[in-house]
Amino acid sequence: MHDKSPKLTVVGAGPGDAELITLKGIRALKEADVVLYDALINEELLEYVSAKAELIFVGKRRGCYAYQQEQINELIVARAHSHGHVVRLKGGDPFIFGRGAEEMEYAASHDIEIAVVPGISSSLAVPAMQNVPLTKRGSAESFWVITGTTKEHRISRDVALAAQSSATVVILMGMGKLGGIMNLFRESGKGETPVAIIQNGTTPLEKVGVGTVDTIEQVVAEQQLANPAIIVIGEVVRHRGQLLEVQRRYDKSHVSC
Numbered sequence: 001m002h003d004k005s006p007k008l009t010v011v012g013a014g015p016g017d018a019e020l021i022t023l024k025g026i027r028a029l030k031e032a033d034v035v036l037y038d039a040l041i042n043e044e045l046l047e048y049v050s051a052k053a054e055l056i057f058v059g060k061r062r063g064c065y066a067y068q069q070e071q072i073n074e075l076i077v078a079r080a081h082s083h084g085h086v087v088r089l090k091g092g093d094p095f096i097f098g099r100g101a102e103e104m105e106y107a108a109s110h111d112i113e114i115a116v117v118p119g120i121s122s123s124l125a126v127p128a129m130q131n132v133p134l135t136k137r138g139s140a141e142s143f144w145v146i147t148g149t150t151k152e153h154r155i156s157r158d159v160a161l162a163a164q165s166s167a168t169v170v171i172l173m174g175m176g177k178l179g180g181i182m183n184l185f186r187e188s189g190k191g192e193t194p195v196a197i198i199q200n201g202t203t204p205l206e207k208v209g210v211g212t213v214d215t216i217e218q219v220v221a222e223q224q225l226a227n228p229a230i231i232v233i234g235e236v237v238r239h240r241g242q243l244l245e246v247q248r249r250y251d252k253s254h255v256s257c
């Protein structure tokens with residue numbers, strides 16, 4: 001038996017780069033008695049976990065679930081009551097398409113103390129690391145973050161609404177619906193709008209494809225881009241090319257003769 005009160009802390013692990021977790025998240029990992037972690041987290045983060053703690057993989061790989069969501073909920077409750085402090089380590093931010101709120105609600109309904117540590121969302125960090133600002137004066141005054149596929153496996157209705165705006169649009173989990181998404185933007189007269197697709201963002205396996213609404217599907221085929229990836233649609237994508245050109249000119253001007 002243990003003398004610890006049952007507790008769940010849902011921790012955002014960030015977008016992939018192990019250095020993009022918060023100090024508060026690291027502290028939670030060090031204090032954990034059990035860590036339940038997803039497939040998209042950087043496993044270097046598990047080095048912060050005590051050797052005495054239990055590690056349980058509960059993620060999904062290539063469509064195969066280690067645990068269904070209901071089983072994860074029950075596992076959290078069981079381990080919290082038997083071990084004490086459970087950390088649920090989730091990629092990105094646990095409240096942005098991460099089901100962190102659902103897990104906290106379930107735990108709280110079973111008399112378990114709950115806490116959350118926000119994480120850096122891939123929707124913000126991945127474009128930034130590729131020099132794509134989601135907002136920029138003269139280009140975009142706002143941005144949308146949308147899931148590409150709903151629980152009914154359809155394109156979110158918000159995509160069509162976003163296509164009619166001048167905002168930057170970031171779509172997560174949308175590669176399987178890329179053709180349909182681009183069609184919605186074409187129907188809104190956005191065929192020439194720049195698009196960037198960033199696969200495995202912030203990691204050594206990162207790949208980037210840039211085109212327009214009309215050409216991006218060809219770019220994806222040529223570069224063999226696939227999930228996990230995010231789609232960024234908007235004029236701000238041009239900023240990346242502008243910065244690269246400035247950097248090239250700088251490098252050229254500083255080459256020793």
